[in-house]
Amino acid sequence: MIRLDGDLICLETDHTGYYMARRGALLETLHYGTKIQPDVPALREKTGAGYGTDVVVAGAEPDSLLHLCLELTPDGRGDFRMGMVSARFADGSSVCDWAFCGAEQREEPLPPAGLPAAWGGAETLVSTFTTTKGLEAQLIYTLYPACDVITRRLRLRNTGDAPVTILRCLSSQLDLPRREYTLTTFTGAWARERRPQAAPLTEGVREFGSRTGNSSHYCNPFFQLAEPGAGEDSGRVYGFNLIYSGSHLERVETGPYGKTRVLSGIQPEHFSWTLAPGEMLDTPEAVLTFSRQGTGGVSRNLYRFVQRHIVRGPWADRPRPVLLNNWEATYFDFNEGKLLRLAREAKKLGIELFVLDDGWFGKRDSDTCSLGDYTVNSKKLPGGLAGLGRKLNDLGLAFGLWVEPEMVSPDSELYRSHPDWAVQTPGISPALSRHQLVLDLCRPEVQDYLIGQLNALLDSAPIRYIKWDMNRHMTDCYSPVLAEQGQFSLCWMQGLYRVLEQVTGSYPEVLFESCASGGNRFDLGMLCYMPQIWTSDDTDAWERMKIQSGTSGGYPQSVMGCHVAASPNHQTLRTSQLEARFDVAAFGILGYELDVTRLSPAEKSVVAAQIAFYKQHRKLFQFGQLYRLASPFVPAAGGESCAWMVVSDDKTEALVLDAVGRIEPNSETPPLRLAGLDPNRRYQVESRAQKIDIRDFGTLLNAVLPVSVNTSGLLVHAAADRYMLDTEKESYTAAGDLLMEAGLRRKARFAGTGYNEEVRVMPDYSARLYYLTALPDALPAPEPGWP
Template identity: 60%
Template sequence: MITVNGDWFALETANTGYYLGVRGGLVENLHYGARVRVENSVPLREKTDIGYGGDVVYRAESAPLSLEHLCLELSPLQKGDYRAQSLSLVMPGGARTADFSFVCARRLEGSVPPEGMPAARGGAETLALDFSTPEGVAVTLFYTVYPDCDVITRRLCIKNGADAPVTLEKALSYQLDLPGCDYVLSTFPGAWARERHEACVPLTPGAHVFGSTTGASSAFCNPFFMLCAPDATEFNGDAYGFNLVYSGSHMGCVEVSPWGKTRVAAGIQPEGFAWTLAPGERFETPEAVLTFSRAGKNGMSANLHAFVQEHIVRGKWAKKDRPVLLNNWEATYFDFNERKLLSLAKDAAKLGAELFVLDDGWFGARDNDAKGLGDYTVNRKKLPGGLAGLAEKVHALGLLFGLWFEPEMVNADSGLFRAHPDWIVQTPGNVPATGRNQYVLDLCRAEVQDYIIANVNATLASAPIDYVKWDMNRHISDNYSPALAEQGRFSHSYILGLYRVLQSIVEQNPDALFEGCSSGGNRFDLGILCYMPQIWTSDDTDAYERQLIQAGTSYGYPPSVMGCHVSASPNHQTARTSPIESRFNVAAFGVLGYELDLGRLTPAEQKAVAAQIAYYKAHRRLFQYGRFLRLCPPFGKNKCEWMMLAPDGSEAVVGEYLRLLRPNAEKPPLRLAGLAQDALYELEVRPQVVDVRTFGSLINQILPVKVNAGGHLMHAVADRYMMPCETERYAAYGDLLMYAGIRQKQAFTGTGYNENVRLMPDFSSRVYYLRRVDAALRTNGEEGAL
């Protein structure tokens, strides 16, 4: 909660505290981290009785105080603080000096969201700190406390109270100064089909700057990042997490000063940004999210996961179980008709899926990605009965019906472009660049926003559509809009236009489940999640690569918002081959879907898929809303281990993933986490199968007769039969499972095989289900086994 105590303030959550002190016209950060008991603020204050050589004295009356040595919440500009700052502006008369001085503190009830932008909901209290310059330029810092998940949000509001215009050149959401610099910075960069891989660097003197200039939060660098103690692990040590409720170009900066302090700042990307405020006008920054945990990276992630689920995702689907879907894209691409779609839907229903999604290609002349985009007229050659006719037939199969859109884009070969060629983002005198044969519609223009709102809503009203996949398949270029007198406003104005569009469409269609998408995970951020309860994590569905993508994503976002699909093998993005069971075992730790032609699977594979879907449904609440734990570091290792634990600790699912097989490698016990030490648990491996062709000619060492491993007989058998994997079932107390771990059955070593051998070739995996039992279980002679 928030305490205002004379010249110091405390913002406290269940386990963290953010303590601020007033020093003249300045506000300094006294401590942000573990919650502490503060009798008075003196022990926490920076001592500045004698100046350092080279110091610039801030004010004569506070000599020898220099700004460089303080942990400041807002820095006066060009007054001796030479670190990166949250604001840069041009004052009336052209000067860039702005002597912000603290005015007062105000305690407000609940949250105070920025105008025109998404923000977290349900904050307990907000602290507003007001500052002003002699010219009348006012800045308010907002801090909102979320005690239940150890999160504090921050943002700025700048109001021009001067009698002449003021131009903002940088307006970040916050700056946070920490008194030391012994941290490791983790950012989550990537590219298309390789999103959010963790990149770690120990802090050194100087600035580490990262972010996006693409017009979106971007696969290049996610807005989420973290600072951890060098000895922090997944389970122990200090870990800070930072994020933005924003979907556009952004910047983060972590700077170590010459005096060993660390400044963290993030917000709207300042490159190309300029926003002039006339007298009386104001500008609000996006909301930033801060958290801290002493329980390592998993503790930090748990805070953010709870925050996303409780305060970001909203609407009908906020905490509702998400359906298992089949998307037709990789099964058909643009080549489909109603008959083919219904065949896919029938296979999906037969195997237990709950939602059929029609992807790109249903409208206009959309037979490839060079035409049709921007038109919302249904292609009657493909769908004679229109969307309504298809949706009714899909519903008759017992499935929900979903539809793909890409409303922010247009092809040159489209009715929309021919009618409104001026609606695209383009700079006068320049030929606009294309991406995926398409242009970006200018969402800075109200008439373009209105067109998208009207046409998407009309389409959704034309048929019973239960799900919407909202895509955005290219970066923004040629940044210019005739709707803007000041082009430095373009990138942020586009995002404000997008938010107006999304707000209008989501409000009009409250029952639909929306999923965000942008060339996969190119716009995976908290801003989108305020409108859409889940986001397509990546176009790359390769089981190996998805381990890295989903693990990286998990540091800042819960599995309940990650769209994860089982696709064909070899994979369409990597051409890598992986077992169908491993593809499921990875995708199950998220919102499960399938994206392949189920009818082309063998009868044995179809049976495996039906069993997968049934297993997922039986444990769906765990997979989607359990507490996610990374049991080992997911990067730089040859394995990956995940765990989803029920909130009350009564059950869990555990994923174990092998990347590349090392013959006769060491096999440490499988150790779990988060269990009650004195509780008894039953642990059982998910029943899995393996293609008999995996053995190759080794099959002749198992069978009583010799067969041609590549012959017709072998393939005929494999089409209809898959070999069961080993069974394992144990009863053990929580302390054993966490501190000693279980030693699984022997892995295949090339010298023999039977029902007690774990066949674990490259990219193999296992999933275990764990449940707490109330009484001791009888053993059958094998110690610890049931």
């Protein structure tokens, strides 16, 4: 709800309040956090006679800007903290004497031009500021009350009669009246994305973000600020994100007088945008949320926001298919016969969608050529994509396809025809990455070409799914169509968004998955067009526990692509149990990425059971409320551990992951406190039936067998290929409050002193799943299959 009450402006969601008030020519931030009964005199900053060397701005009451919490700070007027806007006027000056003119409430949204934005907001507030130099700013706030989210952005307009060059235009400025916070960012690199890095703030500046042209695996735009004592389930925490997929800047500055300024928006390095008289510039939307329920509360606010107001179209709440991707099974070495052998086996296992990855076009037998030449390689696929698609459909499988539209190989017909379409700076040989260059999406003709190519591709075959990849960072940034090269980054991203809007909008029934060398572009901007993102190229079970845990800070599992891959893993060479790989991947959009034709009969039986279990609980796995119970980043009793839980909206069902990394020998397992249940209901707790490869016991087999065998020999391997050992069975009935307060006590882990049905065999990097149903209600009906 938005209320305008004299000088007071109130923005209120279900549980939070954002309050501001006019202070002379300024707009002062009074409070953002828990919803309160605001009183302007009680909340105003008291400056009195000022401090030390203050610079004072004359007005109705003289103010030193450095002591105030402001919505938009004048630049060059004594607030020595960085502000949202930096401009250079025609006379060479850069002082912006912003003056607050007033605010108006709007019922309809006011989306940014050429950029994605959240949809379905309740109300919008527009606060207007002017300068004596003819530059106007509008701060645009939109409320999402049930999510406890407020978005805000900046619109600049040149109302004067001379050009104005914008050098910095960020989306959000939030000033907080204290500095005792812990800042958590989510950083990493390829194959180890979004690892939380927490550090207490000290006086000074913490600046982070991306200069790569992407939202980046180096530093995601999502971050948190937590007050002292806040944890996963309790305490005051702020969450921030940005609806943008390009280079970005986040900055947290604690000033000399104990206040904290939080900035977020487009990366200003190398940015400049000259506004002619009458021209306008929009920034991306920034996302703000607050919770008194700790980091978990912030996460669940953002889950609701992403699921209800970012992801859109028919796939927003539709169950996603279980897929098989051929990449790690074949890489570039495949033909139609090999693909169909994989597909036939996949269908027997319960797979619903077959995805053909890189290598189907041009001369693409390696990553050294042919990007941009999306003509089918007839040697590999003599019947073309249409022929392969029909054969997959005849098997009962949907057909999916990999593309990388934004890139071009120097060794390609497209590059030979249009070398000027590649991003490169005149006189400098462009840097390559993965043997490829970036197409210049600042050019309308390149955008039109991609739209036409992709539409023709989707019309050429029965394609139900597209994996849209982007495998390099941006360098050598220059476009000859731009008179001002400081516009390149934003113009390029606007070009991409136009292509995405046109293609995904024309094919709403096609399921699009975004990818960028795994999780290099995992952001809210891409999720406005594609309902899921490939979380990481790293499919190792333990690494995925860390990657998916970090990602869950700001994004729900319903947007995370997660695959079961081979062991040893192709990225880490680490071995892990087949069941553990499924248990982790099930908390997201499940897929398989391995050669299913090489699985043993026992492994095929296990995979078929996994897929059947996932389908039965698909809606709960994909859209249940996610809770993090134990962090893989925090040392725990008994060794490294990770635990997640998803709970249905009506609290009648839940699934729990209990997983380990490197275990500590001869150690007890403490009770696992659950979350999100109804404390007044009783629940039936059952362990999922899983299997253990008898080879996991190694030479210990000889301690129980009547005769000694070579545990590395053919006899044991032959037996293991056909038979697996059942895991322990666990079954309990307990009240919700017991499970959440006292915790779930599982059977003891194997400790080297004996094994029986009361012992859980859990070597390093293993896992278990537990299914909870509320009593006395009947068990829920099985989930319908994917349409």
